[in-house]
Amino acid sequence: MRRALRLAALAEGSTSPNPLVGAVVLDENGILVGEGFHARAGQPHAEVGALIQAGEKARAGTLVVSLEPCCHQGRTPPCTEAIVKAGISRVIVALQDPDPRVAGAGLSHLREAGLEVISGVLEAEAAHQNRAFVHRVRTGRPWGILKWAMSLDGRTALPNGASQWISGPEARHWVHRLRAGCDAVIVGAGTVRADDPLLTSRGLRQPEPLRVVLSRSLNLPATAQLWDTSLAATLVAHGPEAESRQSVRWPQGPELCELSASEPKDLMQELAKRGCNRILWECGSQLATAAVQQGCVQELMVMVAPKLLGGSPAKTPLADLGFSCMDQVVMLKPDGSQRIGCDWLLQLII
Amino acid sequence: MRRALRLAALAEGSTSPNPLVGAVVLDENGILVGEGFHARAGQPHAEVGALIQAGEKARAGTLVVSLEPCCHQGRTPPCTEAIVKAGISRVIVALQDPDPRVAGAGLSHLREAGLEVISGVLEAEAAHQNRAFVHRVRTGRPWGILKWAMSLDGRTALPNGASQWISGPEARHWVHRLRAGCDAVIVGAGTVRADDPLLTSRGLRQPEPLRVVLSRSLNLPATAQLWDTSLAATLVAHGPEAESRQSVRWPQGPELCELSASEPKDLMQELAKRGCNRILWECGSQLATAAVQQGCVQELMVMVAPKLLGGSPAKTPLADLGFSCMDQVVMLKPDGSQRIGCDWLLQLII
Numbered sequence: 123m124r125r126a127l128r129l130a131a132l133a134e135g136s137t138s139p140n141p142l143v144g145a146v147v148l149d150e151n152g153i154l155v156g157e158g159f160h161a162r163a164g165q166p167h168a169e170v171g172a173l174i175q176a177g178e179k180a181r182a183g184t185l186v187v188s189l190e191p192c193c194h195q196g197r198t199p200p201c202t203e204a205i206v207k208a209g210i211s212r213v214i215v216a217l218q219d220p221d222p223r224v225a226g227a228g229l230s231h232l233r234e235a236g237l238e239v240i241s242g243v244l245e246a247e248a249a250h251q252n253r254a255f256v257h258r259v260r261t262g263r264p265w266g267i268l269k270w271a272m273s274l275d276g277r278t279a280l281p282n283g284a285s286q287w288i289s290g291p292e293a294r295h296w297v298h299r300l301r302a303g304c305d306a307v308i309v310g311a312g313t314v315r316a317d318d319p320l321l322t323s324r325g326l327r328q329p330e331p332l333r334v335v336l337s338r339s340l341n342l343p344a345t346a347q348l349w350d351t352s353l354a355a356t357l358v359a360h361g362p363e364a365e366s367r368q369s370v371r372w373p374q375g376p377e378l379c380e381l382s383a384s385e386p387k388d389l390m391q392e393l394a395k396r397g398c399n400r401i402l403w404e405c406g407s408q409l410a411t412a413a414v415q416q417g418c419v420q421e422l423m424v425m426v427a428p429k430l431l432g433g434s435p436a437k438t439p440l441a442d443l444g445f446s447c448m449d450q451v452v453m454l455k456p457d458g459s460q461r462i463g464c465d466w467l468l469q470l471i472i
Numbered sequence: 473m474r475r476a477l478r479l480a481a482l483a484e485g486s487t488s489p490n491p492l493v494g495a496v497v498l499d500e501n502g503i504l505v506g507e508g509f510h511a512r513a514g515q516p517h518a519e520v521g522a523l524i525q526a527g528e529k530a531r532a533g534t535l536v537v538s539l540e541p542c543c544h545q546g547r548t549p550p551c552t553e554a555i556v557k558a559g560i561s562r563v564i565v566a567l568q569d570p571d572p573r574v575a576g577a578g579l580s581h582l583r584e585a586g587l588e589v590i591s592g593v594l595e596a597e598a599a600h601q602n603r604a605f606v607h608r609v610r611t612g613r614p615w616g617i618l619k620w621a622m623s624l625d626g627r628t629a630l631p632n633g634a635s636q637w638i639s640g641p642e643a644r645h646w647v648h649r650l651r652a653g654c655d656a657v658i659v660g661a662g663t664v665r666a667d668d669p670l671l672t673s674r675g676l677r678q679p680e681p682l683r684v685v686l687s688r689s690l691n692l693p694a695t696a697q698l699w700d701t702s703l704a705a706t707l708v709a710h711g712p713e714a715e716s717r718q719s720v721r722w723p724q725g726p727e728l729c730e731l732s733a734s735e736p737k738d739l740m741q742e743l744a745k746r747g748c749n750r751i752l753w754e755c756g757s758q759l760a761t762a763a764v765q766q767g768c769v770q771e772l773m774v775m776v777a778p779k780l781l782g783g784s785p786a787k788t789p790l791a792d793l794g795f796s797c798m799d800q801v802v803m804l805k806p807d808g809s810q811r812i813g814c815d816w817l818l819q820l821i822i
Contacts, residue, residue: 238536
């Protein structure tokens with residue numbers, strides 16, 4: 123199963139809306155005869171790849187797979203059929219698929235076909251690996267990561283707005299890798315105006331993650347790096363209160379998308395519909411605060427730079443959360459830390 | 473020498489104004505026959521303790537000592553004389569003593585007496601161990617540590633001032649240990665008014681570190697835990713602009729001390745005169761900022777709690793530093809990090 127989980131991880135960031143899945147086939151003597159992983163949506167499922175590799179040797183053998191095999195016709199045929207047809211006699215599964223079209227039915231199907239089925243092996247590890255997929259299936263929203271870089275004294279910019287660069291070059295490269303693991307990267311209109319960011323993974327992911335601007339008013343600059351969609355697609359999401367689209371002298375590239383409200387939670391539903399499992403908030407304090415308050419942030423990644431910026435009017439990571447006593451504050455679960463160049467990366471789960 | 477450095481460390485926080493020193497005596501066959509460390513000012517130096525333990529076995533032996541032996545009459549007689557008298561034939565030293573009364577003269581004295589002298593062994597480790605003493609001797613100011621606890625979003629209190637507690641119980645116990653390693657703990661009048669702190673090591677150090685209030689106006693609350701000096705001494709330092717002492721209805725306990733100005737640098741000179749090697753700033757953002765700007769902070773210890781406080785008007789660790797571009801900001805050198813309970817401790821050198 124550890125091998126299956128490692129195989130699954132090979133496709134990290136590229137399977138959405140599908141989960142990460144890895145599979146291993148052992149012959150009747152326990153010899154490894156096939157392995158596979160799900161590379162991207164529309165391509166063969168992990169089990170099928172492993173069974174094809176195993177061929178006739180799969181007969182009376184064991185399939186070890188990190189997620190419950192599907193039993194429905196999607197873009198590819200049901201895996202349970204392929205497993206039965208291959209003559210597998212035992213299936214070992216880590217995690218049950220939360221997708222309501224599967225949700226235990228895959229395991230039942232296999233048992234009914236007379237196969238031995240063992241489920242729950244390394245379940246916690248498998249659930250962690252697929253936490254974005256599981257969250258999206260259960261809540262209808264992608265797993266949200268909020269990332270910011272700040273100085274040791276908690277500033278995200280100098281009082282005059284200067285913020286390039288708070289973190290070091292290694293940390294900025296790490297951000298490109300983080301983006302490569304996400305399906306979309308979101309900023310607000312303020313960040314477009316202030317920083318004119320590019321928001322790509324610098325080629326680490328193909329295609330690049332969708333770049334999203336959440337704008338209340340569509341009062342956006344006429345020129346911005348994000349409007350050039352030759353490198354990556356850009357989506358401009360707005361609420362019904364925005365000026366009519368006709369009045370926006372809009373460049374060719376970006377797609378406009380009207381939400382029922384220009385709020386993080388509405389954007390999350392839209393992005394889940396578009397197949398995003400994991401998204402990255404790279405926005406300013408106002409939008410970040412709204413995203414936290416609306417439950418659109420599941421994980422925080424904070425880069426702390428060994429610098430003092432000072433400045434009472436300087437920007438800080440979050441705006442008002444409306445707390446008046448320490449019992450009310452948002453408590454987080456530390457999930458690791460590491461040095462990235464000169465900076466510290468602190469990771470937490472909400 | 474590693475053994476000598478470990479012996480020296482046993483007295484951490486209790487030798488001021490003296491340095492930490494450890495010593496080992498080997499007999500002429502290289503067998504360990506004595507060891508010692510300097511426990512506190514007025515008590516025997518490390519070399520003397522080790523030589524007494526070795527007795528006659530020191531003859532023709534080797535003395536390994538983490539700091540250059542003194543050659544002047546202080547509260548105890550010169551160590552160089554004791555070394556020569558004990559018949560030691562070789563002295564191995566880590567760090568030259570920066571004290572102008574020694575500063576190489578101890579080594580010269582030993583060489584002139586015919587002993588073999590090797591200096592500079594594990595010099596960097598010894599310099600790091602005695603960085604507070606070396607800094608005080610070179611600059612006339614104690615080594616300053618600035619400590620604060622903040623939330624992940626860089627807040628040191630909620631907008632309404634509530635700050636108990638941002639960090640967890642383990643972190644608060646760690647602060648008591650930190651205080652135990654310092655000769656004085658400094659706050660401003662604002663912290664006395666807002667938090668009414670006790671500022672002791674909770675008995676981890678005897679005597680407790682000196683508690684210092686730096687006050688411009690002597691406009692202090694009539695009652696405060698710091699005014700009860702039965703647990704620990706309190707010093708109230710102020711500038712000449714403060715109201716005359718007569719007009720202050722002052723409780724019995726605290727000592728008043730007029731500085732030439734109520735500024736961090738003037739306070740540092742006063743505390744160095746009083747024999748402080750290492751002091752701890754536990755103050756609010758205004759005083760902390762002045763301490764940084766006046767070069768009174770050499771080390772930062774920042775406790776980051778896994779919590780989100782938010783609040784634009786919330787307190788932050790530092791006030792204005794007057795920077796307008798990123799090239800100007802205070803750059804720090806990371807010096808380690810660790811988990812303390814739920815919190816992260818980040819340590820840096822300025």
